[in-house]
Amino acid sequence: MAGDDFREVMDAMADPLVACDGDERVLYLNPAAERLLGWKPGELPGRPFTCLVPERLRSFEGRSFLRYLLGRRRALSGRPVRVSLLRREGSELEVEVTVGTSMGGGGERIAVVMRRPPELPDYTDEPLERLSSAGHPRTAPPVSPGERAYQLVFENAPLGLFHFDTTPIIVACNDYFVRIMGSSKRMLIGLNLLTLQDEAILACVRDVLSGRHAYYEGEYHSVTSGKATPVRAHFAPCFNEDGQVEGGVGIVEDVTEQRSAEAERDRLFREAQEAIRVRDDFLTIASHELKTPLTPLSLRLASLERRLERKEPVDPALLRHARQHLVRLAALINDLLDASRIEAGRLALHLEPTRLDAIIERVLTVMDAERGQHRIDYSHPPEAVRIRGDAYRLEQVIANLLENALKYSPADSTVRVTLDARGDFALLSVADEGIGIPRDQQEQLFERYFRARNVSVTSYGGLGLGLYISRDIVERHGGRIWVESEVGRGATFHVALPLLSAANPTPPEPRPSTGPSQQVH
Numbered sequence: 001m002a003g004d005d006f007r008e009v010m011d012a013m014a015d016p017l018v019a020c021d022g023d024e025r026v027l028y029l030n031p032a033a034e035r036l037l038g039w040k041p042g043e044l045p046g047r048p049f050t051c052l053v054p055e056r057l058r059s060f061e062g063r064s065f066l067r068y069l070l071g072r073r074r075a076l077s078g079r080p081v082r083v084s085l086l087r088r089e090g091s092e093l094e095v096e097v098t099v100g101t102s103m104g105g106g107g108e109r110i111a112v113v114m115r116r117p118p119e120l121p122d123y124t125d126e127p128l129e130r131l132s133s134a135g136h137p138r139t140a141p142p143v144s145p146g147e148r149a150y151q152l153v154f155e156n157a158p159l160g161l162f163h164f165d166t167t168p169i170i171v172a173c174n175d176y177f178v179r180i181m182g183s184s185k186r187m188l189i190g191l192n193l194l195t196l197q198d199e200a201i202l203a204c205v206r207d208v209l210s211g212r213h214a215y216y217e218g219e220y221h222s223v224t225s226g227k228a229t230p231v232r233a234h235f236a237p238c239f240n241e242d243g244q245v246e247g248g249v250g251i252v253e254d255v256t257e258q259r260s261a262e263a264e265r266d267r268l269f270r271e272a273q274e275a276i277r278v279r280d281d282f283l284t285i286a287s288h289e290l291k292t293p294l295t296p297l298s299l300r301l302a303s304l305e306r307r308l309e310r311k312e313p314v315d316p317a318l319l320r321h322a323r324q325h326l327v328r329l330a331a332l333i334n335d336l337l338d339a340s341r342i343e344a345g346r347l348a349l350h351l352e353p354t355r356l357d358a359i360i361e362r363v364l365t366v367m368d369a370e371r372g373q374h375r376i377d378y379s380h381p382p383e384a385v386r387i388r389g390d391a392y393r394l395e396q397v398i399a400n401l402l403e404n405a406l407k408y409s410p411a412d413s414t415v416r417v418t419l420d421a422r423g424d425f426a427l428l429s430v431a432d433e434g435i436g437i438p439r440d441q442q443e444q445l446f447e448r449y450f451r452a453r454n455v456s457v458t459s460y461g462g463l464g465l466g467l468y469i470s471r472d473i474v475e476r477h478g479g480r481i482w483v484e485s486e487v488g489r490g491a492t493f494h495v496a497l498p499l500l501s502a503a504n505p506t507p508p509e510p511r512p513s514t515g516p517s518q519q520v521h
Helices: 003-012 031-037 065-071 145-156 175-181 199-209 256-309 316-344 356-370 391-407 439-444 466-476
Strands: 017-021 026-029 081-086 092-104 107-115 129-131 137-139 160-164 170-173 214-221 228-239 245-254 352-355 375-379 386-389 414-422 425-431 480-485 491-498 517-520
Touching (some): 026 031, 175 228, 199 228, 256 316, 316 466, 356 414, 386 391, 386 491
Antiparallel strands (some): 081 092, 160 170, 228 245, 352 386, 425 491, 480 517
């Protein structure tokens, strides 16, 4: 492997590594070692390795620290040795060390690989050898039941836990913390908290090292994976027997689910507020709409009662007007009942072969007396248009579309009704020259109780149920209803229903349009 390639591999290692020559002078240390030991790039190469070793550990049985470890490689069987090394500022750091040597064109090379030890030692089958201050290997003491219990709590706590020293380097963490951070434990152990980019976290660390508790809440962005995790953390200082701060602990909680629950609660609250608003609007409109026919109906009935009491002749116009108001009131009540049936899934249809063109003609005949000064232009194919449907309910749909067209159009305008047979479908279109429907409100047009906000309650009556009921009826016939509209340029409602001769037809999509916007239901 070429020198540059070898250096790239070493730089990418997660474990800290220091390479020395045969004279035990540092040739190279990778970024992980720089972070662990606190040296800046280019500062350590050329210095003796002994500058990383405490004075008491620099000589063993007449040999240097590294030569002693190299001489014991066979006895250690590849196991790491736990030792104390010096950081740049002079503090001691306990690490596990593995040492190896090789010969090359440049002479002998000694490689020292370091790793932060586990949070608590776990001595099982083979005792882990460490170097005592006297320079002789000794067997680590067995773990006490209390230490074992602490380790179990530490590792299995339902919170992320980590410990850092005064440098401040993370010296221990549990697996839950690793999952929250989205990095490996090897990357987190030895991480200098001052290298983080989050100023709020840095402020918490500084507070802890000053002996104060600190709290953090926000999104933690992993420096290695880029993962963003919403967290809540409590930082607390750790004191030694002399009352001096020797580091701190962090208790981290992943609040992703809590944030999701809060967002869901906010959404439900907004929906509830909207439902209350819709309810209040509906009650206002319904009150107005129901009073509109009731008041004149009551007056006309009172007038008829007085005439009959005085045995005066009854004006037929009074009876006709009273009947019109009664029909209007009955229609409003029927709409409310139909909306309730739809919500309960109980709106029944009686489907049978029928002619759609004949249904349209019947509705037009009935509507002729209500069109006033409007003109209705009806265009239909020369042949009968046969479908399978409920004639009464389809009349209800067509009447609703025509009533809307007449209601929202100028008095002397034209309403155009067109019926075509296209493929397997009959396409009914009702176009007006009225006020139009705002683009941002068309999506809600077929919802229950919805009325476009450019509509005045007092000028245009209705409960906002007609199109909602019409959509349900059309869809139950296997069809589709949609609208094309622009504000101030009228609206065209389309209804597509399968022909009697069609076999399992698919309702057509509305034609692409660069003009009026379209909403399909």
